[in-house]
Structures are given as structure tokens and as C-alpha cells.
Amino acid sequence: MNSIDIQKKDQQYIANTYKRFPVALVEGAGAVARDPEGKEYIDFTSGIGVNCLGYADKGWADAISAQAHKLQHVSNLYNTQPDVEAAEMLCRYTGFSRVFFGNSGAEANEGALKVARKYGMEKHGEQCNTVISLKNSFHGRTITTLSATGQDTFHQFFFPFTEGFKFVEAGDIEGLNNAVDETVCGIMIELIQGEGGVVPVDSEFVKEVARICQEKDLIFIIDEIQTGISRTGTFLCYEQFGVKPDVVTLAKGIGGGLPLGAVMMNGKTADVLGFGQHGSTFGGNPVACAGACYVLERVMKPEFLEEVKRKAVYMKKKLQALSQIKSVTGLGLMLGAELEDGLTAGEAAGKCVEEGLLVLTAKTKLRFLPPLMIGYDEIDRGIEILARVLQR
Numbered sequence: 001m002n003s004i005d006i007q008k009k010d011q012q013y014i015a016n017t018y019k020r021f022p023v024a025l026v027e028g029a030g031a032v033a034r035d036p037e038g039k040e041y042i043d044f045t046s047g048i049g050v051n052c053l054g055y056a057d058k059g060w061a062d063a064i065s066a067q068a069h070k071l072q073h074v075s076n077l078y079n080t081q082p083d084v085e086a087a088e089m090l091c092r093y094t095g096f097s098r099v100f101f102g103n104s105g106a107e108a109n110e111g112a113l114k115v116a117r118k119y120g121m122e123k124h125g126e127q128c129n130t131v132i133s134l135k136n137s138f139h140g141r142t143i144t145t146l147s148a149t150g151q152d153t154f155h156q157f158f159f160p161f162t163e164g165f166k167f168v169e170a171g172d173i174e175g176l177n178n179a180v181d182e183t184v185c186g187i188m189i190e191l192i193q194g195e196g197g198v199v200p201v202d203s204e205f206v207k208e209v210a211r212i213c214q215e216k217d218l219i220f221i222i223d224e225i226q227t228g229i230s231r232t233g234t235f236l237c238y239e240q241f242g243v244k245p246d247v248v249t250l251a252k253g254i255g256g257g258l259p260l261g262a263v264m265m266n267g268k269t270a271d272v273l274g275f276g277q278h279g280s281t282f283g284g285n286p287v288a289c290a291g292a293c294y295v296l297e298r299v300m301k302p303e304f305l306e307e308v309k310r311k312a313v314y315m316k317k318k319l320q321a322l323s324q325i326k327s328v329t330g331l332g333l334m335l336g337a338e339l340e341d342g343l344t345a346g347e348a349a350g351k352c353v354e355e356g357l358l359v360l361t362a363k364t365k366l367r368f369l370p371p372l373m374i375g376y377d378e379i380d381r382g383i384e385i386l387a388r389v390l391q392r
Contacts, residue, residue: 028055052253054371067290082289097270101284105225105251106140108261116219120185138195186219198336229253230299232332324390
């Protein structure tokens with residue numbers, strides 16, 4: 001099929017829940033994707049942070065292929081080697097005690113919220129079931145993770161939403177302290193509000209969240225769905241904030257392109273969930289976990305992390321040099337660009353696609369999440385396309 005054929009079948013047979021760009025991708029290598037006609041696209045999106053090693057990394061593809069030829073799935077009533085190996089790698093590197101594997105970021109956040117509520121009710125009584133989240137946050141598209149999302153635009157259509165959430169402004173320490181009462185069991189935050197506009201949260205505020213959680217015996221949850229897996233130059237973004245959460249959620253890049261989410265729990269939370277209190281048919285899938293083991297082996301290496309930091313500095317400087325960009329926010333290879341008046345982010349993203357560059361948007365900003373292994377020449381090619389688009 002050519003691009004038009006694929007787009008027509010998409011419109012006919014697939015639920016109309018995505019506003020897709022008029023592009024069909026059929027193959028790729030590294031940070032470059034191609035459509036059926038052979039047109040190349042420099043990718044500054046990595047599938048919204050998923051393809052951390054780019055398209056069709058040979059080592060990753062070999063790892064999942066080898067596992068698929070041996071065992072593609074078993075019930076979670078049995079043990080598998082890739083599952084325990086991925087969990088061990090995560091725990092040994094981060095110091096967390098246990099991992100629960102699911103399939104997505106929303107599923108991981110659901111698991112984290114269950115941990116917080118069960119802990120609160122067991123330790124402090126049935127009334128202790130409220131989670132504080134931040135305004136402008138985004139935590140997923142299930143009913144409960146939408147309820148935990150601090151943006152009114154997402155609180156539509158699907159009533160009744162799950163109760164038990166409070167929201168405070170990021171940086172508002174007084175408001176945070178006022179919101180904590182005997183009903184609060186946990187606080188859930190992103191360190192960079194990705195969907196909210198690539199907005200980093202102030203480090204002193206994050207430390208205050210950690211202090212309150214320790215003092216009040218609350219569960220401190222950090223949503224690292226988008227910031228984790230070396231995206232910001234450290235394996236987990238919280239390493240740059242000087243705090244230690246009780247629960248961290250992961251997804252996106254951890255599977256390298258296959259569906260995988262994770263809830264990491266420290267000693268305080270490791271045994272909160274018991275038999276039958278949480279589960280996932282496909283969670284810990286052997287093929288996905290084989291891919292994760294390969295990803296983790298690559299992205300945890302100090303030299304890999306240092307290269308991400310160097311590329312981040314390089315790309316940020318390139319973006320800041322464009323006169324049509326007012327400011328650049330974010331950390332590592334998770335960047336947002338605020339444009340000068342006259343061209344919206346959506347319009348700019350559409351023009352970039354036409355010219356052969358894949359970018360994202362986040363509210364009024366362009367958002368960039370390139371593969372972590374992107375080459376400097378590919379960064380240059382992408383910035384050149386962006387410059388042409390913005391100069392029009």
C-alpha cells in the first residue's frame with residue numbers, strides 16, 4: 001500500500017481518537033523514518049519518548065526475536081527469566097526493592113495510586129485515601145489517571161470521575177501544606193510537566209514534597225513515564241533533584257518500542273500490594289522484558305548518559321540560536337520551544353512534517369523528544385528544517 005491507501009484505511013477502520021498528521025511510516029533506522037514512497041523524516045519525537053534507541057536497533061531487534069522464538073507469553077502464575085532479569089536490573093541500579101510490570105504509563109500510574117491508597121487506609125484509617133496532584137499535570141487516560149490529571153480540559157465527557165484527588169500549583173509550598181490533612185495518603189508529581197508544556201518543577205518545591213511525605217508518613221510518587229530511562233541525562237530524573245520517592249512509575253522508553261510499564265517500590269511500599277490485589281495479563285511479557293533488558297543494559301552505562309547530556313546541550317544551543325524561538329525549557333533530550341508570535345505550534349509541526357521533520361507539541365510549545373542515540377548530523381538536519389519552517 002502507498003501512503004494514501006494506508007490513510008484511507010485508517011480513516012475507515014480505526015477509531016477516530018487521534019488527529020494524525022498525513023504521514024504513513026513503514027520503516028526506519030536510527031533517528032530516520034521512511035514512508036512507502038521512500039521519503040525520509042528526521043525524528044525528533046521517538047514515538048513520544050518510546051523509541052529511545054531509535055528505529056530497528058539491531059541488538060534490540062535480535063533480543064526480542066530470540067525471545068519470541070523461545071517463549072512469547074506465559075501466565076503470571078509462572079516465572080520467566082526476562083521478567084526477573086529486568087526487575088533485578090532496575091532494583092540494583094536504583095535501590096528500589098520491588099517492581100510490578102504492566103503495559104503502559106497509565107497502567108503504571110494506576111498501580112502507584114493503588115499502593116498509596118492501600119498504604120494510607122491500612123496505616124491511618126479508611127478516611128486516608130486522597131492523593132494530591134499538581135495543576136497542569138498529566139498522568140494518563142484511564143478514568144482514574146484522568147482524575148489525577150490537573151488540567152480541566154481532560155475532565156470532560158466521562159463522568160463520574162474517580163474521587164479522592166486534590167490539586168495544588170507547582171511551586172506553591174503554602175498551598176501544598178494547606179492541602180495536607182488526615183485524608184491525604186500520598187502526593188504524586190511529575191518533575192517536568194511534559195503534556196503541560198515541558199515545564200520543569202522547582203527543585204525546592206520537590207524537596208518540600210519529599211519532606212512532607214516523610215514527616216506525615218505519606219507515599220511520595222514520582223511519575224517518570226516521560227522523564228525516565230535516561231531521557232534527561234540521568235537514568236531517572238529525580239536524581240537531579242536530591243530526593244528519594246517511595247514509588248516511581250516508568251513506561252515509554254523502557255521497552256524500546258514494545259508496550260511495557262513499571263511501578264518501582266521502595267522498602268516502605270514493597271509489600272503493600274498482596275496476592276490478587278493487582279495484576280495484568282500481559283504484564284512482564286517475556287518478549288517485552290527481553291527488549292527492556294537490552295535497553296537497560298545500554299542506557300544505564302555512564303558513557304551513554306554522558307553522551308545524552310552532551311547532545312542535550314548541543315541541541316538546546318541550536319534551538320536557542322533560532323530567532324523565532326523565544327525560550328527553550330526542559331532537561332536533557334526533553335525540550336520545549338516557545339515560538340514568537342505569528343505561528344502556532346500546531347501549524348509549525350504540520351509544516352515540519354511536510355519538510356521531513358517529525359516534532360511534537362505541548363500546549364503552545366513545540367516539544368522535542370529525539371531518540372537518545374540520535375547523531376549530531378541528524379540534529380543539524382532537523383534544526384535546519386525547523387529553521388526553514390519558522391522563517392516563512
